[in-house]
Structures are given as structure tokens and as C-alpha cells.
Amino acid sequence: MVDSLHLSNKRIGLHSITQEIKIIERAIQGDQSAYRLLYDSYVDNLYCFLAQFSENVVQQEEWTQRAFIKAFDKLNQFKSNSSFKTWLFTIGLNEMRTDMRQKIHFEDIHDHHLEHEIEEDVQDSKIWYTAKSALKKLSPDKRVVCLLHIAESYSHAEIADIIGITEGASRIILHRAKKELKTLVST
Amino acid sequence: MKKNSFYNEKDFPGIKQKEDIWSTIEPYISSQEKDSVRFHWNSFWIGNAAAVVLLFALVGIYSTIENFGTPSTNEEQVYETLSTATKKLQDLTPLLIQSANEQNRNSIESTADAIAEIDRLIEEIKNDITINGSSPSKEHSLKRLYATKLDFYKEILLNQEEQS
Numbered sequence: 001m002v003d004s005l006h007l008s009n010k011r012i013g014l015h016s017i018t019q020e021i022k023i024i025e026r027a028i029q030g031d032q033s034a035y036r037l038l039y040d041s042y043v044d045n046l047y048c049f050l051a052q053f054s055e056n057v058v059q060q061e062e063w064t065q066r067a068f069i070k071a072f073d074k075l076n077q078f079k080s081n082s083s084f085k086t087w088l089f090t091i092g093l094n095e096m097r098t099d100m101r102q103k104i105h106f107e108d109i110h111d112h113h114l115e116h117e118i119e120e121d122v123q124d125s126k127i128w129y130t131a132k133s134a135l136k137k138l139s140p141d142k143r144v145v146c147l148l149h150i151a152e153s154y155s156h157a158e159i160a161d162i163i164g165i166t167e168g169a170s171r172i173i174l175h176r177a178k179k180e181l182k183t184l185v186s187t
Numbered sequence: 188m189k190k191n192s193f194y195n196e197k198d199f200p201g202i203k204q205k206e207d208i209w210s211t212i213e214p215y216i217s218s219q220e221k222d223s224v225r226f227h228w229n230s231f232w233i234g235n236a237a238a239v240v241l242l243f244a245l246v247g248i249y250s251t252i253e254n255f256g257t258p259s260t261n262e263e264q265v266y267e268t269l270s271t272a273t274k275k276l277q278d279l280t281p282l283l284i285q286s287a288n289e290q291n292r293n294s295i296e297s298t299a300d301a302i303a304e305i306d307r308l309i310e311e312i313k314n315d316i317t318i319n320g321s322s323p324s325k326e327h328s329l330k331r332l333y334a335t336k337l338d339f340y341k342e343i344l345l346n347q348e349e350q351s
Contacts, residue, residue, distance in 0.1 A: 032213070032216045032217060035216050036209070039209060039212065040205075043200065043205055043208065043209075044199055044200065047198075047199070047200045047208075048194040048198045048199055051194075051198045052194075052198070057204075061200075061204065061207070061208050064200075064208055065208050065211045065212055068208075068212045069211075069212055069215050072212070072215060072216060073215075074293075074294070077293045077294070077297075098345075132193070132195075147193075150193065151193035151194065
């Protein structure tokens with residue numbers, strides 16, 4: 001049963017939000033195969049994202065496990081105003097932050113800093129792809145925002161929800177990260 | 188599923204690795220299928236605490252008769268202090284719920300429900316101690332319950348910190 005659904009999931013993907021909500025409803029009702037579909041759809045994304053914060057495979061696996069278990073545990077609290085992936089990333093990020101509490105901190109940035117710091121649209125820049133290898137040299141807070149925005153294509157509003165910072169703060173952190181990456185790449 | 192080109196190949200989990208991760212997740216899902224009861228971390232801890240309480244209550248019937256009528260003054264002071272400390276946190280909870288964002292609010296409310304359940308268990312043991320007398324096992328389970336309660340408050344406060 002799981003295998004057949006697994007295969008069908010690979011064929012059709014989870015493109016439709018409606019379809020995803022139906023799968024979540026089935027999982028809430030205790031359908032294990034439905035949760036397996038969600039797992040297969042998002043395990044790569046979550047694992048890769050979390051892998052950027054640890055060189056330790058066991059740690060990455062543990063964060064991923066904990067995120068999926070907690071997501072399942074709280075599945076009936078899931079609200080369809082965000083995607084399951086966004087919700088899962090929020091949980092995964094919190095699991096990681098719990099373990100990295102001393103190492104990851106998002107400073108308070110107020111929106112009035114925006115006009116002084118944001119000079120250009122950073123999303124279109126190619127620097128992210130050329131500086132991928134330097135990404136791990138960024139502080140974890142900058143890395144989180146960079147990865148969510150560039151690798152996972154989240155908007156600043158979505159990042160603000162996931163991390164619990166303001167949209168402006170997300171823009172500023174990304175802008176600062178880009179400046180730092182430029183320096184790292186040029187040295 | 189199309190792989191995210193931003194990440195390096197080595198960042199992706201292998202097939203075996205994904206199955207290993209799933210094999211850890213699956214038991215939680217399976218237990219729900221069998222029992223039609225959803226696994227819940229809070230319930231898990233409460234269940235553990237309840238099991239400890241039941242076990243010690245049984246043992247206590249036989250082991251604490253000799254202690255009947257001899258109140259443990261020091262222990263009572265400890266519980267009085269713990270009760271006062273957690274009462275302060277309890278008073279704070281509605282404020283935390285009020286100021287939490289929607290996602291955290293659900294989590295805090297769920298944790299607050301679990302704390303209420305722990306309070307009920309604490310009261311049960313205290314009543315048992317009053318009627319049947321105290322024993323090391325009952326004292327131990329009381330302390331465990333208070334510790335779990337404080338842990339839950341810690342969870343609420345850390346959630347709040349992450350939000351702010």
C-alpha cells in the first residue's frame with residue numbers, strides 16, 4: 001500500500017494544494033500511507049536545508065526525524081493558510097534551534113533600517129549560486145535566511161513567519177549576507 | 188521529485204538513509220493506526236507520570252503504613268515552595284497565550300492543558316499521602332511531576348522567546 005502510493009506520488013507529485021490538504025486529512029485520520037506521501041515529498045528538502053547547519057549526519061537525521069514526528073504529533077493543528085512544507089520547515093528549524101540555542105540568534109532589526117540598507121533587489125543576483133561553497137562561512141542566522149529565500153524560494157513574508165522575525169529584518173539579514181558573501185568570494 | 192539544484196549532491200539523503208529515518212518515524216504512526224489514538228508528546232509524558240504514580244500508589248499501600256501520621260515537614264516545605272513557584276508561572280500563562288502568535292498559541296494552550304492534567308495527578312498523590320501516608324516512592328513521583336510541570340513551563344517560555 002505504501003509502495004504503491006509512494007510510486008503514484010512520484011508520478012503525480014504534490015502539486016495541488018487541495019490534494020495536499022486531502023492527504024493531510026487522511027494522515028490525521030490515521031492513514032500511515034498518507035503521512036508517508038508527505039514524508040517522501042519533503043524529506044529531501046528538509047534534510048538538505050538542515051544539512052547546511054551541521055557536518056554531522058547523525059545530527060541531521062535526528063533533526064529530520066524529530067521534525068516529522070512533531071509535525072505528525074501536531075498535524076491536527078496544521079492550518080492550511082500555509083503549505084505543509086512551510087509548516088514542516090518551521091518545526092524543523094525550531095528543532096535545530098533548540099539544539100543550537102547558543103549558536104543561532106536573530107538580532108532585533110527594526111524596519112527603519114530598511115531604507116538605509118536595501119539598495120538593490122538581491123533575489124535576482126547570481127552571487128548565491130557562485131558563492132554556494134562560502135555559504136557555510138556565514139553566521140547561522142544569515143545562512144537560514146539565505147537558504148530559505150534563495151534555495152527554498154520563500155518570500156520575506158513567509159520567512160518572517162517561519163523564523164518569527166519581521167519581514168524587514170529578513171530583507172536586511174539577506175542584504176547583509178550578500179555583502180558578506182561578496183567579500184568572502186573576492187578574498 | 189525534482190532535486191533542488193541549489194544543494195550539492197552530497198547534501199541529499201540516500202535511499203537507505205531515508206528508509207532509516209522513516210523506520211524511526213513509523214512506530215509513532217503505526218501506534219496511532221493500531222489504537223486509533225494519536226501520539227502526543229504531552230500525553231506521552233503524562234502517561235509516563237501516571238504509570239509511575241499508579242505503580243508507586245500500589246507499592247505505597249504496603250510500604251507506607253508505618254509512616255502513617257508522621258508528616259514529613261521538610262518535604263512539605265519543598266512542595267509548598269514548588270507550588271508557589273509554579274503558581275506564579277500559572278498566573279503568567281494567560282498573558283503568554285494572549286501575546287503569542289496563532290501558531291504558538293495552539294502549542295501553549297495544548298501545553299497548558301497538559302499542565303492542568305499534571306496538577307490533577309499531583310493533587311491525587313497529595314490526597315493519597317494525606318490518607319495513606321507518605322513514602323519515598325510517592326515523594327519521588329511527586330518530584331517528577333513537579334519537574335515535568337516546570338519542563339512544560341520552560342517549553343512555553345522558550346516558545347515565547349523564539350517568537351519574540
